[in-house]
Amino acid sequence: MEEKNKAIGKAYSRIDGILKITGKAAYATDYPAKNMAYAVLFKSTIAAGSIVSMDIDEAKNAAGVLAVITHLNAPKLNVKGGLRGGALLQGPEINFYGQHIGMVVAETFEQATHAARLVKVTYNQSEGKIDFEKLAPAAVLPKSKELADAIRGIGKAGIATAEVKVEETYETPIYHHQPMEPHSTVAVWEGDQVILYNGSQVINGAQTAAAATLNLSPSQVRIVSPYIGGGFGSKGGQWANLVLTAVAAKAVGRPVKLALTRQQMFNSVGLRQRNQQKVSLGATRDGKLISLSHETTTHTAIDDEYIEPCGDCSKIMYAVPNSLISYRVAPMNVILPTYTRGPGKSTGSFALESAMDELAHKLGMDPIALRLKNEPDKDPSNGKPWSSRKVVECLTEGAKAFGWDKRKLQPGQNKIGNDLIGYGVACGTYPARQRDSSAIIKLKRSGKVVTATVEIAASDLGTGTHTILAQTAADGLGIPMEQIAVKLGDSDLPPAAGSVGSVGA
Known part of the structure; x- marks a missing residue:
């Protein structure tokens, strides 16, 4: 059977690579x-x-x-x-x-x-509001309804009946763009x-x-x-x-x-705000979660509000009957925070997964086994079936690939010569979003040779959009990649999704 995709999935040098390394790409x-x-x-x-x-x-x-x-x-x-x-x-x-x-x-x-x-x-x-330590205790509910307290079951109160508890606060600092x-x-x-x-x-x-x-x-x-x-x-x-x-x-x-x-x-184009994340986990002696709370305290601008959703992963990562996801925000005389590399998902999973490791340590349980034991069979936030979820497969195959069975429970025990070898595991999630895009493809024939130009108002963040679009067009049109030209990054071209939120390259 003839292979359907001849360009997609294959290794190609980026079609804009020479322009960039010779300084001819126009920024x-x-x-x-x-x-x-x-x-x-x-x-x-x-x-x-x-x-x-x-x-x-x-x-x-x-x-x-x-x-x-x-x-x-x-x-x-x-x-x-x-x-x-x-x-x-x-x-x-x-x-x-x-x-x-x-x-x-x-x-x-x-x-x-x-x-x-x-x-x-x-x-x-x-007097400026610039001391987060002083302002954090008086932080208030966000204006956005999407960040209102999300309570499942009896919320944080569920930890009272837990046999094993972990309550830790994790901080991430301001990151500047x-x-x-x-x-x-x-x-x-x-x-x-x-x-x-x-x-x-x-x-x-x-x-x-x-x-x-x-x-x-x-x-x-x-x-x-x-x-x-x-x-x-x-x-x-x-x-x-x-x-x-x-x-x-x-x-x-x-x-x-x-x-x-x-x-x-440093003070012109936003930042990732400082986050204090208190994560409380309660479980049975055999490692079954019965309570999870993820409480984020952060800051925003005096005259506007942006809060990265640190609790998003905690909403859906594990099966737990009682949970609380909450946010409190302190307005400060600091530039408005903004999107920064997986906003909320990267910082939030750091806190959640660190707490899960602490819980595994308290239980004397393998960290992978703890995560597998609490794998949900449907979306805990809404009860709907998963559109896609491969956490169990990832953990299982990853454990094999990394030689997880060689890991010792107590830290500092795995050595190769004089080197200490660390084994760690963490889970994360990111939504599969889609946005409308459109393009024009112009074909030109010269003798037996057909060339194509793809025109689209997409952007290339450095992630290879030019090459990805050429590969896609080559397979769709059935002509070699070398005969594809790509024009993008111009609002006069057909509108397209941008390079944000994993909706574009």
């Missing part, structure tokens, strides 16, 4: 534009309060400066347009340290950087339409948010982003720098490039 700030000007943001040096006055005279008169834009002369923007984190120069209020409070546009990047340092700001400073390519944009106005060359994990989402914030229709905004130098969620939603570049370009009547510095990245 956001690589796009040439005639008469380019450069914008540099300047930021608040307090966490809370308001701006009383700004002395911009020295900056305005510095060599090469074209404009100094602050809340006093910025155009009116739609702050509910879909951008994350605020900081759109719409007022004197300061909500977090490092909030954008203005930008300088100049002939060169160096001139803009120098002039930005000449701006003198007077503040009316308030620092992909290889910092967030950056080139804005070019053509009449009442603007082209934004920008790294975006969701092309059409960036287009919609930019248009709404600029009070334009989506047809007036074009996003171009064929290559992205990493994003890890921070480029899944867009931040103020995208639109402020367009504002700067409009103000000076020239194309403008704005690239965040490494230092500015």
